[in-house]
Amino acid sequence: MGTKTVDEAADEQAVDITKTDASDDVTGTDTDDDEVLEDGLDAGLDDAGLDDAVAKEGATGVGQGAGAVVSAVLGLVSLSGSWIGTIAGARQTLVGQLETSSSASVAKQIQAVYGDAWQTTALWAGLFALTALVTGVVVLARPAFGNPGPQAPWIKSVSWAGVALGVIGLLLAVLKYTDALLGLPSAS
Secondary structure (H helix, E strand, C coil): CCCHHHCCCHCCCCCCHHHCCCCCCCCCCCCCCCHHHHHHHCCCCCCHHHHHHHHHHHHHHHHHHHHHHHHHHHHHHHHHCHHHHHHHHHHHHHHHHHHHCCCCHHHHHHHHHHHHEEEEEHHHHHHHHHHHHHHHHHHHHHHCCCCCCCCCCCHHHHHHHHHHHHHHHHHHHHHCCCCCCCCCCCCC
């Protein structure tokens, strides 16, 4: 129909009110893009220098932040287990079952079927922990090599978390691999 409701009329007025010239600011003075560009050039920054400064600052923070998060996640994966470690352990169990004869001693069967799989899982957990540890240390040491600016506090915190989780995961992986932690039961 041809009638407008009060809400539609108010929406139309709001749209009309917000349509202003993009060059006007809040005070009503007219600014030009050329003046802003000249101000940037007067400050000693050319277009390429300004772009390089913005790109360099943004890229280092993003890369360091991503590295810190990756370090913490890898450390967590080393503690909780990974898909690839589970698959490798299951594969090793299958290999142990295929290679062990039924006439072998019970101790040999336990070692071939369960012990080797346990060590394979521990090995993969150790690899994830070592990767977390190295990644966290690299992120923490990065400002000393080429980026003298301050590092964001959250990046340092997450990197330290990745390093701590990596150290704990590496310690647990070594203890699992050497059977010092939850070793195989004796067959006698």
